[in-house]
Amino acid sequence: MDKLKMHSPDFVEENIARLAELFPNCVTEVKSQPRMNTNTHELDQNISENSCEFVVKKAIDFDLLRQELSTSIVEGPQERYHLNWPGKREALLTANAPIAKTLRPCREESVDFDTTENLFIEGDNLDALKLLQETYLGKVKMIYIDPPYNTGKDFIYADNFSETTEEYLLESGQNDEKGNRLIANTDSNGRFHSDWLSMMYSRLKLARNLLKNDGVIFISIDDGEVSSLRKLCDEVFGMNSFLGLIPVINNMKGRNDKDFHAQVHEYIIAYEKECFVSNGLMLSAEKRAEYNQITSDGKKFQWRDLRKRGGADTRRERPNLYYPIYVNPDTRDVSLKNDDSFSLEVLPVKSNGEDGCWRWGRDTLQNRIAIVQGRPVRGKESWNISYQVFLDTPESGEKREKPKSVWMGSEFSTDSGTKAVNSLLPGVNAKEVAPKAVGQIRRMAEMALSKSDIVLDFFAGSATTAHAVMQLNAEDNGKRKFIMVQLPEACDEKTEAFKAGYKTIAEISKERIRRAGKKIKEENAITAPDLDIGFRVLKVDSSNMADIYYTPDAIEQDLLTGLSNNIKDDRSSEDLLFQVILDWGSDLISKPIKQETIAGLEVFFVENNQLAACFAKNGQITENFCKELAERQPLRVVFRDSGFKDDSVKINVEQIFKLMSPHTDLKTI
Ligand SMILES: C[S@@+](CC[C@H](N)C(=O)[O-])C[C@H]1O[C@@H](n2cnc3c(N)ncnc32)[C@H](O)[C@@H]1O
Structure with missing residues (x-):
């Protein structure tokens, strides 16, 4: 039975709890002098007057909170319980900094582009996570990631926050041909752990925002960084959100790369956002x-x-x-x-x-x-x-039954992961992409997802997560959707994959989804005829808007003549459609798209009439066209500004919608 508190609420505690909901990373533990009760003049917590004991209590890390609310680096060391490393503040800044980028659709590489609800995002996951912030805020039920383990042989993507890194890269010439900053993080690098932690910190912070309150994140890791990753997650998700550290026996024979013992396992770290309830597992x-x-x-x-x-x-x-x-x-x-x-x-x-x-x-x-x-x-x-x-x-x-705290069985073995990729992509040596076992990710999906939930993997590699989700959907006729994010990391010319024609890991991932999807669909043609094995490819790229859109001050006045079009020349209507969807912050990015011609103009309809977009230019938009469009009563409509001959047409169009479809939200780009 709960005890009555018999005292007025502690507002400080309540305020800390409220802040913790928004910024769990800013809650820390500090030692404070025992407090005196002003009524009884007694010391709190039965600590004797001459005791020199301190009370350790929850407090707000104001430096970190200031950093969260600031656009430049905030200084200020303080003694408190927290994980720190050189570059932490910059990593936070990186996570919070806006970017002038967009996602450009790529029909040719997609499968069932118009109808699928799955996404494959090609690019740096930091950018992808930022671009998805509004569209998927609080919508993802499960995140699974298998990041580089920082083994000393990994390449990590150096984020653009540190002058020293930039200088280092320039000096060492380690930018790739696209100017990307993939650097080998060898253990001789003085910032070996710090760079990895910074890379993970910014991404996990952004990832947390995407989780539903009852969502969960699973992260694969090995002995090397397990302890720092756990502390990092304690900070990002809150210590109370820790669900488990699961050893996964993935190599029964044991690896031969350590003198001390033959390693047979790695780990999965699991954290909830706030209130995850596991589905458990089906009984065998x-x-x-x-x-x-x-x-x-x-x-x-x-x-x-x-x-x-x-x-x-x-x-x-x-x-x-x-x-x-x-x-x-x-x-x-x-x-x-x-x-x-x-x-x-x-x-x-x-x-x-x-x-x-x-x-x-x-x-x-x-x-x-x-x-x-x-x-x-x-x-x-x-x-x-x-x-x-x-x-x-x-x-x-x-x-259902609870999974055991150690996962063991052939379905979790590295071997089964490699075999799955080798059988689908015979030219590729699967070991080069280090795929996880389908069974491992399938199990997490079974525990975490209802039949229509969304799962995100932003270190997709060979896209085992997509494979596992399609597999599970085929088994129970589910409609779970996946979002894969993968860097177009170049395949080394010496690899089998390169020789088989795959220039990047992203190409391997997409081909794996295509082939796995086809195979699963064939095998389950009768029981799961509507299985969604498609995926919409979106590539991270610079914004569609010309630079003037972002930095009008920087453009000299006499250059403005001829710059009436604020959209880059090489961008298609479909490019614009996706930027509009992103900017609108709706989840239409993975919804069905239909193209129609109305009064001679091309119009995109997304999720029926949730959004109608017409990017006609040169004053082609007429009142008649708008009347026809307004009859459809779309929820949102977007036009290109230069589609109106002049301001009077624009005003008339607004009036038409006010009259015929007053609930339509009207915008221009
Ligand atoms: C260990 S692999 C993941 C393997 C995957 N679980 C599978 O089953 O195939 C990690 C992947 O993350 C990718 N990666 C690393 N840094 C990235 C970044 N900044 N953005 C997107 N992907 C990244 C790497 O290219 C690599 O393919």
Whole structure:
């Protein structure tokens, strides 16, 4: 029972809790002097007056909070419990800094471009995460990532925040041919851990925003960075959001790369955003077969012993759970009262003769008495007490089970991951892309996702996550959607993949999804005919808007003549459509698109009439065209500014919509 507090609320604590919801990383622990109660003049927490003990309590890290609310680096060291490394503030700044970039659709590389609800984003995930902030804010149920483990051989993408990194890159000439900043993070680099942490910090911060409140993130990692990643996640997600550190046995034979031991496992770190509830796992066929009893009304069940087993199972430890239960030997029914019918007393006794205890207290037993029975022990004089555990019932749904805290089995092995890629992409040596096992990601998806949820993987690699999601959808006719993000990291010319024609890892990922999707669809043609195996390819690129749009001050006055068009020449209507969707912050980015011609002009309709976009230019937009469009009552409409001959046409068009479709939100670019 909750205790009455008997004092007015502690507003400081409440305020800290409110801030923690927005900025969990800014909550820290500090030591403070014991507080004096002003009414009683007593010290808090029973600390004696001359004690030199400190109270450690929650507090706000104002430096970090100032950094969150600032566009430049904030200085200020302070003694407090937190994870720190050189470059942390810059990483936060990087996460918060806006970018003038967009996502450009690429039909040729997509599958079912107009109808699919899956996305494949090609580019640096920091940019992708920023671009998705509004569209997917609070919408993603599960994030899975398998980042570079910082083994000393990885390339990491140096974010553009640090002059020293830039200088270093210029000096060492490690920019790739596109000017990207992929650097080898070798352990001789003085900032080996710091660079990796900075890279992860900014991305995890942005990723957290995308999670639903009941969402969850799973991160694969190995011994190298597991401890710093856990502390980093404590900061980004909050310590209370930690769900588990799961060792995954992925190589039963053991690797031969360490002197100390043969490594057989790596880890998955799991954090919730706020209130994740796991679906658990489906029971295996063998486990279902154990429910081999049946009630008169057809429900399958198994008997389970009421005597507690495992930890805290003795009378000494749980005296309240030790009491007699009385059995009617004729009917086997049980009662808490002893009378002529219920004459047989049964006590919880352990096999070593020690007094044990029951699983439930008296009240719970009384409430569930209908499913409890006395059962004679075969070959002995004594009786046990058992209760019915049902398989699937209309009330409780399908029986599920909790996954164990260690994952082990061939479906999680590195080998199965490599085989899956090798069989789909025979020319590629799968080891070069280090794919995860489909079974591992399928299990996380099963635990976390309902049938229509969204899953994001922003270190997609060979896109095992997409494969696993399509697989699970095929099994249960689900409509889960995926968003993959992958850098077009160049394949080394010496790799099998390069020789087989794949220039980048992103090309491998897309081809894997195409082939895996086709195979899964063929295998499940009858049971899952509507399976979405498509994906819309969007590439991170510079904004569609000419520079003047972002820096009008920097353009000299006499250059303005001829710059009436604020859109770059090489951008298509479809490019503009996607930037509009992003800027509008709606989730239409993965919704079906239809193109129609109205009064001679091309119009895009997204998700029926959620958005209508016409990017006609040179004054082509007429009042007649607008009347036809307004009749459709679209929710949002966007035109290109130069589509209006002059301001009077624009005003008339506004009037037309006000009259014919007053709920339409009208905008121009
Ligand atoms: C370990 S692999 C992921 C393997 C993947 N789980 C699979 O099953 O194939 C990590 C991937 O992240 C990609 N990557 C690294 N930095 C990135 C960045 N900044 N943005 C997007 N992808 C990145 C790398 O190219 C690499 O393919």
